[in-house]
């Protein structure tokens with residue numbers, strides 16, 4: 596169990612999805628979860644900076660667990676997730692702020708893998724580690740593999756850490772593509788140089 600946490604903690608840092616001591620990672624084991632400790636560097640995880648806490652209720656160890664342990668607990672209790680990865684990846688954060696400012700409740704990927712596997716990425720509100728955020732994320736992740744806390748970061752779930760890692764990578768890729776796509780508006784005309792995209796319905800150059 597610790598070996599998997601170590602492996603994917605390292606991959607998260609190497610891929611730029613988290614940096615410094617931000618972000619966190621956990622797996623569910625029966626009625627408990629193993630979660631990175633508060634302030635842990637995710638590329639340095641070992642037995643000393645992973646904490647086992649109860650899923651049913653807050654425990655005395657919560658104080659040394661990630662400050663977002665209550666969010667992970669709510670997700671495990673309300674969804675089928677067995678692994679959770681939380682990133683502060685930059686394009687997910689910036690696209691959540693842009694879409695939220697436009698009054699949008701979700702990010703719609705325009706890239707093929709994001710469209711196919713994620714469909715949409717819900718945006719949720721609530722301060723870091725608050726019960727409001729825990730409740731909103733647990734609700735969003737019942738029907739989705741990922742959701743983004745606006746201006747904060749992505750919460751990605753899976754049956755195993757590898758699946759949650761793939762989802763976290765897709766979220767960042769989709770947000771990056773969407774960011775650059777939106778940055779270059781395409782003229783809305785019907786010349787022969789344009790075709791209608793089957794995914795996003797916008798006119799794109801041939």
Ligand SMILES: [Zn+2]
Pocket residue numbers: 618663681682683723747748
């Ligand atoms: Zn966070």
